[in-house]
Amino acid sequence: MHLGLVGYGNIGKALLGLMGAGEPARLTVLARPGKTVDLPGAEVVETVQELIAAAPDLLVECAGHAAVRDTAVPALRAGIDVVLVSIGALSDVALERALHAAAEEGGARLILPAGAIGGIDLLSAMAPAGGLEVTYRGTKPPQAWRGTPAEELIDLGGLTAATVFFSGTAREVAQAFPKNANVAATLALAGAGMDATRVELVADPQASGNRHAYSVHSPLGDYEIRIDNRASNGNAKTSAATIYSVLREIRNRKGPVVI
Numbered sequence: 001m002h003l004g005l006v007g008y009g010n011i012g013k014a015l016l017g018l019m020g021a022g023e024p025a026r027l028t029v030l031a032r033p034g035k036t037v038d039l040p041g042a043e044v045v046e047t048v049q050e051l052i053a054a055a056p057d058l059l060v061e062c063a064g065h066a067a068v069r070d071t072a073v074p075a076l077r078a079g080i081d082v083v084l085v086s087i088g089a090l091s092d093v094a095l096e097r098a099l100h101a102a103a104e105e106g107g108a109r110l111i112l113p114a115g116a117i118g119g120i121d122l123l124s125a126m127a128p129a130g131g132l133e134v135t136y137r138g139t140k141p142p143q144a145w146r147g148t149p150a151e152e153l154i155d156l157g158g159l160t161a162a163t164v165f166f167s168g169t170a171r172e173v174a175q176a177f178p179k180n181a182n183v184a185a186t187l188a189l190a191g192a193g194m195d196a197t198r199v200e201l202v203a204d205p206q207a208s209g210n211r212h213a214y215s216v217h218s219p220l221g222d223y224e225i226r227i228d229n230r231a232s233n234g235n236a237k238t239s240a241a242t243i244y245s246v247l248r249e250i251r252n253r254k255g256p257v258v259i
Protein backbone atom coordinates (compact mmCIF):
# COMPACT_ATOMS: atom_id res chain seq x y z
CA MET A 1 0.00 0.00 0.00
CA HIS A 2 1.06 3.57 -0.70
CA LEU A 3 -0.02 5.49 2.41
CA GLY A 4 -0.42 9.24 2.59
CA LEU A 5 -0.27 10.93 6.00
CA VAL A 6 -1.32 14.44 6.97
CA GLY A 7 -0.10 15.30 10.46
CA TYR A 8 3.21 13.99 11.71
CA GLY A 9 2.44 14.61 15.38
CA ASN A 10 1.51 12.34 18.26
CA ILE A 11 -0.87 10.02 16.34
CA GLY A 12 1.08 10.12 13.08
CA LYS A 13 4.43 9.24 14.65
CA ALA A 14 3.04 6.54 16.94
CA LEU A 15 1.04 5.02 14.06
CA LEU A 16 4.11 4.66 11.87
CA GLY A 17 5.98 3.25 14.89
CA LEU A 18 3.40 0.45 15.19
CA MET A 19 3.81 -0.64 11.59
CA GLY A 20 6.08 -3.51 10.65
CA ALA A 21 8.93 -3.58 8.15
CA GLY A 22 7.74 -2.69 4.67
CA GLU A 23 4.38 -1.50 6.00
CA PRO A 24 3.37 0.63 4.23
CA ALA A 25 5.30 -0.22 1.08
CA ARG A 26 5.42 3.48 0.24
CA LEU A 27 4.79 6.54 2.43
CA THR A 28 4.15 10.17 1.55
CA VAL A 29 3.89 12.63 4.45
CA LEU A 30 2.39 16.08 4.17
CA ALA A 31 4.06 18.24 6.83
CA ARG A 32 3.95 21.93 7.47
CA PRO A 33 6.78 23.87 5.81
CA GLY A 34 9.92 23.81 7.95
CA LYS A 35 8.84 20.78 10.01
CA THR A 36 11.54 18.16 10.50
CA VAL A 37 10.30 14.72 9.50
CA ASP A 38 12.93 12.12 10.23
CA LEU A 39 11.58 9.20 8.22
CA PRO A 40 14.15 7.47 6.01
CA GLY A 41 12.55 6.25 2.82
CA ALA A 42 9.46 8.45 3.10
CA GLU A 43 8.62 11.18 0.64
CA VAL A 44 7.94 14.43 2.52
CA VAL A 45 5.87 17.09 0.79
CA GLU A 46 4.72 20.54 1.86
CA THR A 47 1.64 21.09 -0.27
CA VAL A 48 -1.56 19.16 -0.81
CA GLN A 49 -0.98 19.41 -4.57
CA GLU A 50 2.28 17.46 -4.22
CA LEU A 51 0.52 14.94 -2.00
CA ILE A 52 -2.23 14.38 -4.56
CA ALA A 53 0.31 14.14 -7.39
CA ALA A 54 2.03 11.34 -5.46
CA ALA A 55 -1.34 9.48 -5.65
CA PRO A 56 -1.41 7.48 -2.39
CA ASP A 57 -3.90 4.59 -2.20
CA LEU A 58 -5.16 5.87 1.15
CA LEU A 59 -4.73 9.13 3.04
CA VAL A 60 -4.80 9.26 6.85
CA GLU A 61 -5.61 12.67 8.31
CA CYS A 62 -4.45 13.16 11.90
CA ALA A 63 -3.58 16.85 11.84
CA GLY A 64 -6.54 18.51 13.58
CA HIS A 65 -9.78 20.20 12.52
CA ALA A 66 -8.11 23.16 10.83
CA ALA A 67 -6.34 20.89 8.33
CA VAL A 68 -9.43 18.98 7.17
CA ARG A 69 -10.81 21.47 4.64
CA ASP A 70 -7.51 22.01 2.84
CA THR A 71 -6.37 18.39 2.75
CA ALA A 72 -9.22 15.88 2.97
CA VAL A 73 -11.55 17.75 0.58
CA PRO A 74 -9.09 17.99 -2.36
CA ALA A 75 -7.81 14.46 -1.74
CA LEU A 76 -11.33 13.00 -1.90
CA ARG A 77 -12.07 15.04 -5.01
CA ALA A 78 -8.92 13.56 -6.57
CA GLY A 79 -10.26 10.05 -5.90
CA ILE A 80 -8.15 9.26 -2.83
CA ASP A 81 -9.91 7.48 0.07
CA VAL A 82 -9.42 9.33 3.36
CA VAL A 83 -9.38 8.02 6.95
CA LEU A 84 -10.37 11.13 8.88
CA VAL A 85 -9.35 11.20 12.55
CA SER A 86 -10.44 14.78 13.27
CA ILE A 87 -14.08 13.76 12.97
CA GLY A 88 -15.41 16.68 14.99
CA ALA A 89 -14.64 18.86 11.97
CA LEU A 90 -17.88 17.48 10.49
CA SER A 91 -19.78 19.54 13.06
CA ASP A 92 -19.32 22.40 10.56
CA VAL A 93 -22.28 21.89 8.22
CA ALA A 94 -20.59 23.51 5.21
CA LEU A 95 -17.48 21.39 5.66
CA GLU A 96 -19.51 18.21 6.08
CA ARG A 97 -21.31 18.98 2.80
CA ALA A 98 -17.99 19.76 1.08
CA LEU A 99 -16.53 16.42 2.23
CA HIS A 100 -19.57 14.48 0.99
CA ALA A 101 -19.58 16.32 -2.35
CA ALA A 102 -15.84 15.80 -2.84
CA ALA A 103 -16.14 12.08 -2.11
CA GLU A 104 -18.99 11.75 -4.62
CA GLU A 105 -17.17 13.78 -7.25
CA GLY A 106 -13.95 11.79 -6.87
CA GLY A 107 -15.61 8.40 -6.42
CA ALA A 108 -13.67 8.14 -3.16
CA ARG A 109 -14.69 7.11 0.35
CA LEU A 110 -14.53 9.13 3.54
CA ILE A 111 -13.73 6.64 6.30
CA LEU A 112 -14.59 7.66 9.87
CA PRO A 113 -12.74 5.41 12.33
CA ALA A 114 -14.13 4.61 15.77
CA GLY A 115 -11.08 6.32 17.24
CA ALA A 116 -10.99 6.41 21.03
CA ILE A 117 -14.49 5.00 21.44
CA GLY A 118 -16.18 1.64 20.83
CA GLY A 119 -19.66 0.35 20.08
CA ILE A 120 -19.96 2.46 16.93
CA ASP A 121 -20.82 -0.64 14.91
CA LEU A 122 -23.95 -1.39 16.97
CA LEU A 123 -25.01 2.25 17.18
CA SER A 124 -24.76 2.81 13.45
CA ALA A 125 -26.54 -0.50 12.78
CA MET A 126 -29.43 0.62 15.01
CA ALA A 127 -29.68 4.12 13.54
CA PRO A 128 -31.96 3.35 10.56
CA ALA A 129 -34.63 2.08 12.99
CA GLY A 130 -34.90 5.60 14.42
CA GLY A 131 -35.94 6.57 17.93
CA LEU A 132 -32.38 6.75 19.26
CA GLU A 133 -31.52 8.55 22.48
CA VAL A 134 -27.78 8.86 23.06
CA THR A 135 -26.11 10.50 26.06
CA TYR A 136 -22.31 10.70 26.30
CA ARG A 137 -20.04 11.78 29.15
CA GLY A 138 -16.33 12.41 28.51
CA THR A 139 -14.04 12.53 31.55
CA LYS A 140 -10.36 13.46 31.45
CA PRO A 141 -7.80 14.63 34.02
CA PRO A 142 -7.43 18.41 34.35
CA GLN A 143 -4.18 18.55 32.36
CA ALA A 144 -5.98 17.09 29.33
CA TRP A 145 -8.33 20.11 29.37
CA ARG A 146 -5.48 22.66 29.40
CA GLY A 147 -5.45 24.91 26.37
CA THR A 148 -9.23 24.53 25.91
CA PRO A 149 -12.23 26.70 26.92
CA ALA A 150 -12.40 24.60 30.12
CA GLU A 151 -9.73 26.93 31.50
CA GLU A 152 -12.25 29.79 31.51
CA LEU A 153 -15.09 27.68 32.88
CA ILE A 154 -13.40 26.11 35.95
CA ASP A 155 -10.23 26.34 37.98
CA LEU A 156 -8.49 23.27 36.57
CA GLY A 157 -5.61 23.50 39.04
CA GLY A 158 -7.86 23.76 42.08
CA LEU A 159 -10.27 20.86 41.47
CA THR A 160 -10.71 18.35 44.29
CA ALA A 161 -13.54 16.31 42.75
CA ALA A 162 -14.90 15.36 39.34
CA THR A 163 -16.65 18.42 37.90
CA VAL A 164 -19.01 18.74 34.95
CA PHE A 165 -17.96 21.96 33.23
CA PHE A 166 -19.84 21.78 29.92
CA SER A 167 -23.19 20.34 28.83
CA GLY A 168 -24.52 20.61 25.33
CA THR A 169 -24.98 18.90 22.03
CA ALA A 170 -22.34 16.94 20.16
CA ARG A 171 -22.14 19.78 17.63
CA GLU A 172 -21.47 22.35 20.36
CA VAL A 173 -18.74 20.33 22.08
CA ALA A 174 -17.07 19.26 18.84
CA GLN A 175 -16.73 22.90 17.84
CA ALA A 176 -15.63 24.20 21.25
CA PHE A 177 -13.23 21.32 22.04
CA PRO A 178 -11.70 20.25 18.70
CA LYS A 179 -8.89 18.24 20.33
CA ASN A 180 -11.05 16.55 22.97
CA ALA A 181 -14.55 15.85 21.66
CA ASN A 182 -14.10 13.99 18.39
CA VAL A 183 -15.65 10.92 19.98
CA ALA A 184 -18.84 12.87 20.71
CA ALA A 185 -19.02 13.74 17.01
CA THR A 186 -18.36 10.11 16.04
CA LEU A 187 -21.23 8.92 18.25
CA ALA A 188 -23.48 11.60 16.79
CA LEU A 189 -22.67 10.77 13.17
CA ALA A 190 -23.19 7.06 13.80
CA GLY A 191 -26.39 7.52 15.78
CA ALA A 192 -28.81 10.29 16.68
CA GLY A 193 -27.09 13.19 14.91
CA MET A 194 -25.06 16.19 16.01
CA ASP A 195 -27.96 18.15 17.48
CA ALA A 196 -29.75 15.32 19.29
CA THR A 197 -26.75 13.66 20.95
CA ARG A 198 -26.41 14.99 24.49
CA VAL A 199 -22.92 15.50 25.92
CA GLU A 200 -21.33 16.30 29.26
CA LEU A 201 -17.64 17.05 29.71
CA VAL A 202 -15.94 16.39 33.03
CA ALA A 203 -12.56 17.24 34.55
CA ASP A 204 -11.56 14.78 37.26
CA PRO A 205 -8.37 15.23 39.31
CA GLN A 206 -8.56 11.52 40.24
CA ALA A 207 -8.78 10.35 36.62
CA SER A 208 -5.74 8.42 35.44
CA GLY A 209 -6.83 8.38 31.79
CA ASN A 210 -9.66 9.30 29.46
CA ARG A 211 -13.08 7.84 30.25
CA HIS A 212 -15.76 7.65 27.54
CA ALA A 213 -19.17 6.56 28.83
CA TYR A 214 -22.46 6.59 26.99
CA SER A 215 -25.91 5.13 27.00
CA VAL A 216 -28.12 4.25 24.08
CA HIS A 217 -31.88 3.78 24.12
CA SER A 218 -33.44 2.46 20.96
CA PRO A 219 -36.58 0.55 19.94
CA LEU A 220 -34.16 -2.29 19.10
CA GLY A 221 -32.51 -2.37 22.52
CA ASP A 222 -30.58 -0.43 25.12
CA TYR A 223 -26.92 -0.48 26.03
CA GLU A 224 -24.31 1.30 28.08
CA ILE A 225 -20.59 1.42 27.45
CA ARG A 226 -17.77 2.70 29.62
CA ILE A 227 -14.24 2.80 28.30
CA ASP A 228 -11.27 3.72 30.49
CA ASN A 229 -8.57 4.57 27.99
CA ARG A 230 -4.92 5.19 28.78
CA ALA A 231 -3.65 8.46 27.37
CA SER A 232 -1.14 8.27 24.53
CA ASN A 233 2.49 8.94 25.42
CA GLY A 234 2.76 12.05 23.31
CA ASN A 235 -0.52 13.82 24.12
CA ALA A 236 -2.65 13.59 27.30
CA LYS A 237 -5.72 14.69 25.31
CA THR A 238 -5.49 11.73 22.93
CA SER A 239 -6.14 8.13 24.02
CA ALA A 240 -3.62 5.49 22.92
CA ALA A 241 -6.48 3.36 21.53
CA THR A 242 -7.09 6.03 18.87
CA ILE A 243 -3.78 5.19 17.24
CA TYR A 244 -4.64 1.47 17.14
CA SER A 245 -8.06 2.29 15.70
CA VAL A 246 -6.37 4.05 12.78
CA LEU A 247 -3.98 1.12 12.35
CA ARG A 248 -7.01 -1.19 12.21
CA GLU A 249 -8.58 0.89 9.43
CA ILE A 250 -5.37 0.72 7.40
CA ARG A 251 -4.92 -3.03 7.89
CA ASN A 252 -8.60 -3.69 7.09
CA ARG A 253 -7.91 -2.30 3.62
CA LYS A 254 -5.89 -5.36 2.70
CA GLY A 255 -5.95 -9.07 3.42
CA PRO A 256 -8.81 -11.53 3.02
CA VAL A 257 -10.78 -10.75 6.21
CA VAL A 258 -12.19 -7.45 7.46
CA ILE A 259 -13.01 -7.14 11.18
Ligand SMILES: NC(=O)C1=CN([C@@H]2O[C@H](COP(=O)(O)OP(=O)(O)OC[C@H]3O[C@@H](n4cnc5c(N)ncnc54)[C@H](OP(=O)(O)O)[C@@H]3O)[C@@H](O)[C@H]2O)C=CC1
Pocket (backbone or CB within 6 Å): 006, 007, 008, 009, 010, 011, 012, 030, 031, 032, 035, 062, 063, 064, 065, 066, 067, 085, 086, 087, 113, 114, 115, 116, 117, 178, 179, 180, 182, 183, 186, 234, 235, 237, 238, 239, 242
Ligand atom coordinates in the same frame (compact mmCIF):
# COMPACT_ATOMS: atom_id res chain seq x y z
N1 LIG B 1 -11.40 10.46 16.48
C1 LIG B 1 -10.87 10.38 17.71
O1 LIG B 1 -11.28 9.53 18.53
C2 LIG B 1 -9.76 11.28 18.08
C3 LIG B 1 -9.37 12.31 17.25
N2 LIG B 1 -8.31 13.12 17.56
C4 LIG B 1 -7.94 14.19 16.61
O2 LIG B 1 -6.64 13.92 16.13
C5 LIG B 1 -5.92 15.13 16.04
C6 LIG B 1 -4.43 14.83 16.12
O3 LIG B 1 -4.11 14.31 17.41
P1 LIG B 1 -2.59 14.25 17.91
O4 LIG B 1 -1.74 13.54 16.92
O5 LIG B 1 -2.65 13.71 19.29
O6 LIG B 1 -2.20 15.80 17.92
P2 LIG B 1 -0.81 16.51 17.70
O7 LIG B 1 -1.02 17.95 17.97
O8 LIG B 1 0.27 15.80 18.45
O9 LIG B 1 -0.47 16.31 16.14
C7 LIG B 1 -1.05 17.03 15.11
C8 LIG B 1 0.01 17.23 14.05
O10 LIG B 1 -0.60 17.71 12.87
C9 LIG B 1 0.25 18.70 12.30
N3 LIG B 1 -0.52 19.59 11.44
C10 LIG B 1 -1.45 20.50 11.80
N4 LIG B 1 -1.96 21.10 10.71
C11 LIG B 1 -1.33 20.57 9.64
C12 LIG B 1 -1.41 20.78 8.25
N5 LIG B 1 -2.25 21.68 7.74
N6 LIG B 1 -0.62 20.07 7.43
C13 LIG B 1 0.24 19.15 7.93
N7 LIG B 1 0.38 18.89 9.26
C14 LIG B 1 -0.41 19.60 10.10
C15 LIG B 1 0.85 19.40 13.49
O11 LIG B 1 2.01 20.04 13.06
P3 LIG B 1 2.85 21.09 13.96
O12 LIG B 1 3.65 20.22 14.88
O13 LIG B 1 3.66 21.80 12.95
O14 LIG B 1 1.83 21.93 14.66
C16 LIG B 1 1.10 18.23 14.44
O15 LIG B 1 2.36 17.65 14.19
C17 LIG B 1 -6.48 15.98 17.20
O16 LIG B 1 -6.36 17.35 16.91
C18 LIG B 1 -7.93 15.56 17.27
O17 LIG B 1 -8.74 16.45 16.51
C19 LIG B 1 -7.61 12.92 18.72
C20 LIG B 1 -7.98 11.92 19.59
C21 LIG B 1 -9.09 11.04 19.37
Ligand SMILES: O=C([O-])CC(=O)C(=O)O
Pocket (backbone or CB within 6 Å): 116, 178, 179, 180, 181, 182, 183, 184, 210, 229, 237, 238, 239, 240, 242
Ligand atom coordinates in the same frame (compact mmCIF):
# COMPACT_ATOMS: atom_id res chain seq x y z
O1 LIG C 1 -8.58 10.39 22.59
C1 LIG C 1 -9.60 10.54 23.28
O2 LIG C 1 -9.76 10.00 24.39
C2 LIG C 1 -10.75 11.34 22.78
C3 LIG C 1 -10.41 12.62 22.19
O3 LIG C 1 -9.39 13.23 22.43
C4 LIG C 1 -11.39 13.19 21.28
O4 LIG C 1 -12.55 12.72 21.27
O5 LIG C 1 -11.05 14.12 20.54
